[in-house]
Amino acid sequence: xxxxxxxxxxxxxxxxxxxxxxxxxxxxxxxxxxxxxxxxxxxxxxxxxxxxxxxxxxxxxxxxxxxxxxxxxxxxxxxxxxxxxxxxxxxxxxxxxxxxxxxxxxxxxxxxxxxxxxxxxxxxxxxxxxxxxxxxxxxxxxxxxxxxxxxxxxxxxxxxxxxxxxxxxxxxxxxxxxxxxxxxxxxxxxxxxxxxxxxxxxxxxxxxxxxxxxxxxxxxxxxxxxxxxxxxxxxxxxxxxxxxxxxxxxxxxxxxxxxxxxxxxxxxxxxxxxxxxxxxxxxxxxxxxxxxxxxxxxxxxxxxxxxxxxxxxxxxxxxxxxxxxxxxxxxxxxxxxxxxxxxxx
Amino acid sequence: xxxxxxxxxxxxxxxxxxxxxxxxxxxxxxxxxxxxxxxxxxxxxxxxxxxxxxxxxxxxxxxxxxxxxxxxxxxxxxxxxxxxxxxxxxxxxxxxxxxxxxxxxxxxxxxxxxxxxxxxxxxxxxxxxxxxxxxxxxxxxxxxxxxxxxxxxxxxxxxxxxxxxxxxxxxxxxxxxxxxxxxxxxxxxxxxxxxxxxxxxxxxxxxxxxxxxxxxxxxxxxxxxxxxxxxxxxxxxxxxxxxxxxxxxxxxxxxxxxxxxxxxxxxxxxxxxxxxxxxxxxxxxxxxxxxxxxxxxxxxxxxxxxxxxxxxxxxxxxxxxxxxxxxxxxxxxxxxxxxxxxxxxxxxxxxxxxxxxxxxxxxxxxxxxxxxxxxxxxxxxxxxxxxxxxxxxxxxxxxxxxxxxxxxxxxxxxxxxxxxxxxxxxxxxxxxxxxxxxxxxxxxxxxxxxxxxxxxxxxxxxxxxxxxxxxxxxxxxxxxxxxxxxxxxxxxxxx
Numbered sequence: 001x002x003x004x005x006x007x008x009x010x011x012x013x014x015x016x017x018x019x020x021x022x023x024x025x026x027x028x029x030x031x032x033x034x035x036x037x038x039x040x041x042x043x044x045x046x047x048x049x050x051x052x053x054x055x056x057x058x059x060x061x062x063x064x065x066x067x068x069x070x071x072x073x074x075x076x077x078x079x080x081x082x083x084x085x086x087x088x089x090x091x092x093x094x095x096x097x098x099x100x101x102x103x104x105x106x107x108x109x110x111x112x113x114x115x116x117x118x119x120x121x122x123x124x125x126x127x128x129x130x131x132x133x134x135x136x137x138x139x140x141x142x143x144x145x146x147x148x149x150x151x152x153x154x155x156x157x158x159x160x161x162x163x164x165x166x167x168x169x170x171x172x173x174x175x176x177x178x179x180x181x182x183x184x185x186x187x188x189x190x191x192x193x194x195x196x197x198x199x200x201x202x203x204x205x206x207x208x209x210x211x212x213x214x215x216x217x218x219x220x221x222x223x224x225x226x227x228x229x230x231x232x233x234x235x236x237x238x239x240x241x242x243x244x245x246x247x248x249x250x251x252x253x254x255x256x257x258x259x260x261x262x263x264x265x266x267x268x269x270x271x272x273x274x275x276x277x278x279x280x281x282x283x284x285x286x287x288x289x290x291x292x293x294x295x296x297x298x299x300x301x302x303x304x305x306x307x308x309x310x311x312x313x314x315x316x317x318x319x320x321x322x323x324x325x326x327x328x329x330x331x332x333x334x335x336x337x338x339x340x341x342x343x344x345x
Numbered sequence: 346x347x348x349x350x351x352x353x354x355x356x357x358x359x360x361x362x363x364x365x366x367x368x369x370x371x372x373x374x375x376x377x378x379x380x381x382x383x384x385x386x387x388x389x390x391x392x393x394x395x396x397x398x399x400x401x402x403x404x405x406x407x408x409x410x411x412x413x414x415x416x417x418x419x420x421x422x423x424x425x426x427x428x429x430x431x432x433x434x435x436x437x438x439x440x441x442x443x444x445x446x447x448x449x450x451x452x453x454x455x456x457x458x459x460x461x462x463x464x465x466x467x468x469x470x471x472x473x474x475x476x477x478x479x480x481x482x483x484x485x486x487x488x489x490x491x492x493x494x495x496x497x498x499x500x501x502x503x504x505x506x507x508x509x510x511x512x513x514x515x516x517x518x519x520x521x522x523x524x525x526x527x528x529x530x531x532x533x534x535x536x537x538x539x540x541x542x543x544x545x546x547x548x549x550x551x552x553x554x555x556x557x558x559x560x561x562x563x564x565x566x567x568x569x570x571x572x573x574x575x576x577x578x579x580x581x582x583x584x585x586x587x588x589x590x591x592x593x594x595x596x597x598x599x600x601x602x603x604x605x606x607x608x609x610x611x612x613x614x615x616x617x618x619x620x621x622x623x624x625x626x627x628x629x630x631x632x633x634x635x636x637x638x639x640x641x642x643x644x645x646x647x648x649x650x651x652x653x654x655x656x657x658x659x660x661x662x663x664x665x666x667x668x669x670x671x672x673x674x675x676x677x678x679x680x681x682x683x684x685x686x687x688x689x690x691x692x693x694x695x696x697x698x699x700x701x702x703x704x705x706x707x708x709x710x711x712x713x714x715x716x717x718x719x720x721x722x723x724x725x726x727x728x729x730x731x732x733x734x735x736x737x738x739x740x741x742x743x744x745x746x747x748x749x750x751x752x753x754x755x756x757x758x759x760x761x762x763x764x765x766x767x768x769x770x771x772x773x774x775x776x777x778x779x780x781x782x783x784x785x786x787x788x789x790x791x792x793x794x795x796x797x798x799x800x801x802x803x804x805x806x807x808x809x810x811x812x813x814x815x816x817x818x819x820x821x822x823x824x825x826x827x828x829x830x831x832x833x834x835x836x837x838x839x840x
Contacts, residue, residue, distance in 0.1 A: 005835045007826050013837045019664055020824040191771070212836060279836055 014284030016275060021251075025289065029168065029250025030271050037247055038269040042086040042140050044247075051246045053239060054265045056082070056257075060141040068122045071141070075118065076100070080144040083121060085130040087137045091186040093130030095121055096144065096158070108157050109185060145267075146260035150231060154178060156220035157185040159257050161267055162198070162230060164237070165277060165285065166252045168298050169244035170305045171237045172288040172313060174198040175280040176230065180210065181220045189276040194218060196225055197281030201314020203233030209280050234306060236264040241302040241309075243269055288313055352822070356815045363811030370806065375416075380801035384460045386418065386619050387554060389592070391455040393602060395610035397447035402606035406455055407550075407595040408438040411467035415592060418458040427453065436470065437597045451607070459592075472545035472570045478537045484528060487521035492542055502544045502571045506578050509538050514581060532565040532580045545570035549577070550595035556618040563594055563601060563614070648681060650803040653813045655680050655790040660820050662786045667827030670786055671763045671779040675756070679787035680794060682752045688791060692784065694734060695752060699780070701730050702761035703768065710769065723758040731757075 010017075016025075037043050045055050059081060060071050075081070079100060085093040097105045097113070105113045113121075124130070125139040151160045158179035165173045175195045179185045182192035189195050194215065197206035208215050208225035216226050230236065240254040243266060253273025256264050278284055291312065292298070299305045370376055393404060408431075411417070422429050428443040440455050480488055495512055499505035513522050513535065525534050532548045539546035550563035566585065568575040577585040577593075585591065595601045604610040655677035662668045662676075670676050683691040705726050709719055731754075760783075768776045793799055802809055826834075 003835060004831045005838050007831060010826055010831065010834055010837060015826075015830075015834050015837055017824070017826040017830050018667070019827060023822065023824050209836070212833065214836065279834065282836065284837070 010284075014286035014288075015278055016285040016289070018275065020286075021275060025167075025251040026272055030252075031248065034247055034249050035271050038249065038252075038271045039089070040086050041084055041088075041268060042138060044266075044269050045140070045142075047246055048243070048266050048269075051242070053242055053246065054262055056145055056259070056265050056267065057143040058140065059143055062122055062126065062139040062141065065123060065126060068119050068126075072115065072119070075141070076115065082142050082144050083118070083125070084140045084142065085125040085137050086140055087131035087135065088125075091188055093121075093125055096185075098144065145257045145265060148231065148258040148260050151258070154218060154221060154223040154225075154228065156180050156218065158187060161187055162236065162256045162258070163273065163277060164240040164254045164256065165273055166240050166244055166254055167289055167292050168250050168295075169241050169302065170292050170298070170309045171200060171240050171254075172292060172309065173277055173281055173283070173285055174200055174203075174237075175277045176205070176228065178218060178225075180218070189274070189280075194225070195276055195280030196228060197277070197283070198230060199315045200237070201310050203230035203236070204228065206315060207280065207282050209276075212276070212279055214282075230258070232258060232263050234310070237306040237309065238302050239264045239266060241305050245302070247271075352818075356819055359811045359815035359818075363808050363815070366808035366811075367802075367806040370808070376805050378802075380797040384462070386458055386460050387592075387616060388619065389457045389459075389552070389614060389616045391457075391612055391614050393451075393453040393455070393610065393612045395451055395604045395607040397444075397449065397451050397607045399446070399448045400606055401443075401445050402447045402451070402604065403444075404440075404442040404453060404605075404607070404610075405603040406440045406442075406453075406612065407598050407601045408440055408455070409457070409552075409592055409594045410438060410596055412593050413466050414461060414463055415459050416462040416465040418460060420455070420457045422453075422455040424453045437595075439598075447607070469574050472547070475540055475543060475545055478540050480537075480541070484525055487524045488538055488541060491519075491521050491525075492538060496542065502539075502569050503576055503584065505542060505544060506535070506539060506546070506567070506569045506576075507583055509535055510578060510580060510583055530565070532567050535567045535578070535580045539567070539569060547596065549593055550601055551577075552592040552594050552614055552616075554590040554592055554616060554618075556616070559613075559615040561614045561616070562612075566591075568596070647800060647804050648684065650807060650810070651684070651794040651800060652677060652681070653810050653817075654794050654799060654803060657813050657817055658790040658793055659786055660817050662782075662789065664820050664823055665827060667829035668782040668786055669779050670783040671760065671767065672783070675760060675763075676783045676786035677790060678753070678756045679760075679783065680790035682756070683787065683791040684794060686752070688788070688795075691752075692788065695757075696784075697734065698727060698730050698752070698757055699761055699764060702727055702757065703765055703776075706761055706765040707768075710765065720758055720762055723761055724754055727754050727757045727761070 037047060042058075042061060045058055048055050049058075059078065060074065062068055062071065078097075080098050082097070083093075083095045088094065095113070095118075096108045097118075098108050099106045101112070103112045104115065105118060107113060122139050125137055128135050128137050131137040145159050147155070147159050154160065155178045160176055160178045163175050163177055164171045175197050177187040177189065178194040178196065179187050180192055180194055184191065187193045189209075192211060194208055194210045196208040198204065199206055205225060205228040210219065217224060236256055236258070240256055243252060243254050244250075247269060249269075249271055251271075251273075253270035254266065255268040255270065257267050259265050275285075299308065371378055391406060393406060395402075395404070404427075406422075408420070409415075409417075420431070422431065422440045422442070424442060426444060426447075430441045430443075432439050432441050442453050444451075491509065491512055495505060495508040499508045512519065513531065515522070518526070522534075529537065536546045536548050546567055546569050548565050549568050551566050552561065552563055555561075565580075567578045567580055569578060570576075577591070579585050602610055602612045656674065658680075659670070659674060659676055663670065663673075679695065682695070685691075686694070702723060706723065709722060714722065731752075764776050764780055767779055
């Protein structure tokens, strides 16, 4: 692998660059007036719940300093919860409390916080410490997602989430994000989390990267990353696909978690999803985006869109990138998946 | 997204307007394209003296007409106690001094500055109808004989003039010439002979330009009109090539100096040649440019006009190269400060202040302050740091340490604040990447803005910013890969 790739080669692989993403996709398909909806986690949550999409249960909203005192007693009665700033980005200001002991609240890392620590954290959130530009914010307290047992031994701390790029309602690419020790329990790739590219056709892992290098095992848990399969894959895609109707954002990043009891839940939406997902999938986004752009009438039905995407974007032998790149319509008649059915639900 | 064609048309229009206006102003107002262009300037002083009786007096001095190759820059004629006016008559310009009550010897000055400019052209008035000179005998016969001998061996007006000059300058002089010279001066004789032959001719007064000469007087030459312009002849030698260090002073009036109400008048000329920057010679009164502003505001605009250049660098580095910077246009502001501090002392003191500020900021974050208060505290701390650095470096004899004062406090405080937020949220590595990126872009912007040619063009040709605008617009539509993405996505290299 050379240190630099010639631009023509990169274009042949259909890799989407930052400028093109901003201009041709975010700029063209995302209406700016919809941004507050996704930039504010509370709004996202409320709108999604209203539309019948599953989200982690909202326990409390803290708007003012005064309310912090009011919910004090209720917090102590909760076994586990998550505190988030509504307008934080990149996982800033998120505190995960897994259990309560006599000493206080136990974080996922094992650190113990006192009630005063929690209250100070809430004050910080409200005063805008974690929001963009230091604007006043609100704190959300929601129920802790129970990690699906399949992932329990894979991720280091935190809940692994699945990032899907949903283009005009079609899930076009996905990756599983696993926190690591070096990412400090956070699921952001540039902070050292692992990205595992997922086959849109069946939710199986394609390849995994950390720090933009290909790996096969989790550096902390030692889990084999090449044989992962995300359960409830079709439901998960449908949930992501329906976020399009809710937000009307044509180029959308959906972060979804798998809860042990509730199945797929929408965790967060992003109007400017990053490009690293291409590295995790070892595939460029452009051919898939082009194919969706080439559709004359995008389907209004989420399930239809999902089955189209699962059929078209499955990793199949025989379809080369070049085919997709040159003739977006051609793959309409491509042979359907002989490889495997969906992972069992 | 708007259509491609109108967009490109707009780009083309902006570039054409920018370059077109700049070219026009360069040619029309002689604003030099390069900063250091120098030209030699002639400064000529005509000194007029006369004795005035008690009473009103008027002085007329014929002034040099517009002439090719010599571009007038300025002229002044004010003399104390005299009313002064420049009369711009179509045939001949002249200066007019007036005084009600003059007595004793009077001295008047007229000063003219001009540059030799081969591109400068001037319209020449064609001659009027030729009036045949009236010769008395025996001069008439002598003149006719000279013409009879010169005519057959000449081809046109100019060669006739040349033949006549040759004839008149024979040594020893011919009988006819000697006879005529008793009555007519050399140039006057040549003029009359040419007029007799129906050749438009006139005597003119010229000043020989020679650096440092004083008390010069005018010499009389002869001009001959041939088809479309006047040709100058030295009656003692022959044709004179143009721009031959001669300034045509008087063409159409009988006398250069005319004094009404005075006697014993005379005019003498001194001259000096200096090398001046062309910019200093621009006639700003007639051109719409920033240097009509007061000097203090001009200094400010010199900086402001460089901002778009810095912005262009930022756009290029972020969109094409993909360098990450802290704050979008923070690098431009740093570059502006560097312009005042110079590169090395500026960068060193900037890094020093930001590093010290970051250390203090880490303590502030433990204090849990609200944003506005935090920044206010930082501003105060930055002032403290700057004071300490200034005093210490002054004590150590490092005057350059004082340049830190040129950095705007608020910008330093904001930089520290942003850097510390990045530090907390994304780690020290990101601080180095973004801080280093900002500094790199700032230094590049500084290097560009510091070029003489750039600051010269930006200030003297503000319309070129339309081209900068067009470039930024164009870059804003760039959808290709950023240079650093070629590294980021290097795992896509085909086997």
